[in-house]
Amino acid sequence: MSTFDPDALECLAAIVEEGGFERAAVRLSITQSAVSQRLRSLEVQVGTVLIVRSRPLKPTSAGRLLLKHAMQMRLLRADLERDLKELAPGASASGVDQEQISIAINADSIATWALPALNGLAHQGLAMEIITDDQDFTHGWLREGQVLGCVTTLKQALRGCKVVSLGAMSYVTVAEPTFAAEHCPNGLTPYNFQKVPFIAFNRKDDLQSEFVCRAFGLKRISLRQMFVPSSEGQVRAVRAGWGVSVLPELQVRAYLQAGQLVNIAPDFALPIELYWHCWNLDSVVLDSLTGALTRAAASSLVTP
Numbered sequence: 001m002s003t004f005d006p007d008a009l010e011c012l013a014a015i016v017e018e019g020g021f022e023r024a025a026v027r028l029s030i031t032q033s034a035v036s037q038r039l040r041s042l043e044v045q046v047g048t049v050l051i052v053r054s055r056p057l058k059p060t061s062a063g064r065l066l067l068k069h070a071m072q073m074r075l076l077r078a079d080l081e082r083d084l085k086e087l088a089p090g091a092s093a094s095g096v097d098q099e100q101i102s103i104a105i106n107a108d109s110i111a112t113w114a115l116p117a118l119n120g121l122a123h124q125g126l127a128m129e130i131i132t133d134d135q136d137f138t139h140g141w142l143r144e145g146q147v148l149g150c151v152t153t154l155k156q157a158l159r160g161c162k163v164v165s166l167g168a169m170s171y172v173t174v175a176e177p178t179f180a181a182e183h184c185p186n187g188l189t190p191y192n193f194q195k196v197p198f199i200a201f202n203r204k205d206d207l208q209s210e211f212v213c214r215a216f217g218l219k220r221i222s223l224r225q226m227f228v229p230s231s232e233g234q235v236r237a238v239r240a241g242w243g244v245s246v247l248p249e250l251q252v253r254a255y256l257q258a259g260q261l262v263n264i265a266p267d268f269a270l271p272i273e274l275y276w277h278c279w280n281l282d283s284v285v286l287d288s289l290t291g292a293l294t295r296a297a298a299s300s301l302v303t304p
Contacts, residue, residue, distance in 0.1 A: 004069070008042040009073060011039055012063065016059055017146070049063075050062055065145070072281070074101070078101055078127075079283050079284050100127045100129050101128050101129070101148055104130075104133060104151070106134060106151055108169060111248075114293065117295070131146075134205055135274065148289075149279070151293070157277065158277060160280055161277050163275050164294055165273070168274065169301055170249045172247065174238055174245060174261040176239055180244075183195070184196055188212075194223065200228075203227060208245070210270065271302060
């Protein structure tokens with residue numbers, strides 16, 4: 001089996017993560033020409049193209065395999081770094097940057113329970129990159145080899161990965177009291193949901209439609225929607241009277257209790273089950289991430 005140059009693998013990862021050769025060169029503190037040469041040498045060794053020169057740049061199938069290998073090498077180095085710290089606390093006090101561990105977490109989890117779950121690891125010095133996406137799409141980052149783990153709604157384990165059930169986030173539909181009194185004084189009903197604007201995360205977010213369909217036993221609907229690509233931004237937009245939104249009960253609980261928001265469909269809540277997927281590897285770092293997330297989820301999420 002061929003041995004791949006670690007610098008060339010990191011170069012491939014930097015090109016994909018930074019979205020281009022120029023930014024990869026800046027990150028690696030080398031010239032853009034050197035970036036191209038490292039990638040070319042890797043492509044020659046493999047015997048195929050690794051990056052599709054499109055906009056945005058995309059790894060080929062072979063490129064995704066090598067990208068996953070580069071991430072695994074990072075994980076091994078991160079494990080070694082932690083082991084060295086335990087054996088000799090001053091062993092890692094060199095000028096070498098710590099290995100960055102990438103994970104994908106849905107925006108609603110980041111806005112509620114996930115960041116507190118990672119406090120301990122962050123304070124221990126674990127260098128993390130958290131990528132956010134809709135909960136139905138975070139597993140794509142893992143499948144492409146760009147992250148070590150993800151929080152997603154996908155239940156089936158991806159090849160080479162293990163999966164842990166985290167629990168369910170309960171979603172409710174809320175509005176600002178004055179807006180609710182004017183536009184839906186009797187709450188959200190099968191007769192008025194098409195008349196009020198819903199605030200969704202982005203165009204991939206079908207949570208608003210799913211809530212209405214399941215609450216009223218409908219199969220297919222069309223909603224008036226505005227898009228605010230931030231969980232916190234969605235809450236602010238609702239509080240400002242832009243419209244209504246389906247949001248995690250955990251996130252809006254305090255506003256409901258204070259009367260700053262009202263639940264306009266109090267007889268129905270939508271549970272969305274979440275799962276943690278990560279590579280099936282023997283790793284202290286992955287075990288620590290898994291443990292931190294599952295413990296926090298057990299105290300914050302509801303039983304499916």
